[in-house]
Amino acid sequence: MTEEPRADEETRPRRVVCTVPTFNESMNILALSRELLDLGPEYQVLVVDDDSPDGTWRLVRDAALKEPRLHLLHRTEDRGRGRAGRDGFLRALEMDADIVIEMDADFSHHPRYVPLLVERLCRRGSEVGLVLGSRGVEGGHDAERGLVRQWVTLLANLYIRVILGLPVRDCNSGFRCWRRETLQAIDVGKTFSEGPAIVQELLFKTARRRIGIAEVPIEFHNRAAGESTLTLRKLLKGYFTVLYLRWLALTGRI
Ligand SMILES: Nc1nc2c(ncn2[C@@H]2O[C@H](COP(=O)(O)OP(=O)(O)O)[C@@H](O)[C@H]2O)c(=O)[nH]1
Ligand SMILES: [Mg+2]
Numbered sequence: 001m002t003e004e005p006r007a008d009e010e011t012r013p014r015r016v017v018c019t020v021p022t023f024n025e026s027m028n029i030l031a032l033s034r035e036l037l038d039l040g041p042e043y044q045v046l047v048v049d050d051d052s053p054d055g056t057w058r059l060v061r062d063a064a065l066k067e068p069r070l071h072l073l074h075r076t077e078d079r080g081r082g083r084a085g086r087d088g089f090l091r092a093l094e095m096d097a098d099i100v101i102e103m104d105a106d107f108s109h110h111p112r113y114v115p116l117l118v119e120r121l122c123r124r125g126s127e128v129g130l131v132l133g134s135r136g137v138e139g140g141h142d143a144e145r146g147l148v149r150q151w152v153t154l155l156a157n158l159y160i161r162v163i164l165g166l167p168v169r170d171c172n173s174g175f176r177c178w179r180r181e182t183l184q185a186i187d188v189g190k191t192f193s194e195g196p197a198i199v200q201e202l203l204f205k206t207a208r209r210r211i212g213i214a215e216v217p218i219e220f221h222n223r224a225a226g227e228s229t230l231t232l233r234k235l236l237k238g239y240f241t242v243l244y245l246r247w248l249a250l251t252g253r254i
Contacts, residue, residue, distance in 0.1 A: 019088035082198035106223030117177035136169025140217030197241035
C-alpha cells in the first residue's frame with residue numbers, strides 16, 4: 001500500500017541549486033556557502049567565478065573536495081556578471097535543479113530568506129514561476145543606505161517599471177528564486193546582457209510570457225566585506241538596456 005504524501009512533502013522541492021556569481025569574494029564565499037548548505041540536504045551551491053584575482057575560485061575548489069554539495073564553475077573567458085549569471089543558470093539546469101536561486105555572495109541577500117522564497121514559489125495553488133526578494137513591498141527595505149541612495153533606487157525602479165511596464169516593486173533585486181520551467185520558458189541560454197542588466201532582461205522576459213511573479217520582503221544590507229564591482233558606466237549601460245528591451249518588444253523580437 002502506498003502512503004499518501006503529507007501536505008508539506010508534496011510541495012517540498014527535490015533539488016534547490018543556489019547559484020552565486022563571484023568576483024573577488026574570498027572574504028564572503030565560504031561563510032555564505034556554509035549557511036546555504038545548512039538549510040537542508042536538498043540544497044546545492046554553485047559558485048560561478050570569473051577567475052577572481054583574489055583566488056575565490058581556489059577556496060571553493062578546495063572546499064568542494066570535502067563537500068559534495070558545493071560546486072564550482074570556473075570561467076576564464078568572456079567575463080561579466082551577466083555572462084556568469086547565464087552560465088550559472090544553464091549549469092544548474094544540467095544539475096537537474098527543480099528550483100534555482102540566484103544571489104550575491106556579499107550577504108546583501110541573507111540566506112535566512114532563501115527558505116521563504118522557496119516556500120512562496122512552492123505554495124500550493126499559486127501560479128508563480130518566479131519569486132523576488134524585494135525591498136519594495138511592505139516589510140522589505142534597504143537597511144544602512146542613506147536617503148540619497150534610497151531615492152536613486154526608488155527613481156531607478158520607477159523608470160524601469162514605467163518603460164517596461166513591469167508589475168513588480170523591486171526591479172533591481174538580484175535575489176531571485178526561479179522555477180526550472182520558467183528558466184526554460186525564457187530560454188535563459190539566449191540571455192544577451194553581458195553585465196548586471198541581466199537582472200532586468202530576465203525579469204522582462206518572464207513578465208512578457210505572463211509567468212506569475214511574486215515578491216517576498218527582505219531587508220537588504222550593504223555588502224559584508226569586499227568591494228562592489230558596480231561602476232557608473234555599468235549603471236548607465238543598464239539604463240540603456242532597459243530602452244533596448246522595450247524596443248525589442250515593440251519590434252516583436254522578445
Ligand atoms: N562571476 C562574476 N561575478 C560578478 C561579476 N561582477 C560582479 N559579480 C558578483 O555579482 C554579485 C553582485 O555584484 P556586486 O559587486 O555586489 O554589485 P552590487 O551589489 O550592485 O554592489 C556579487 O556576488 C559579485 O561578486 C563578474 O564580472 N563575474
Ligand atoms: Mg552586492
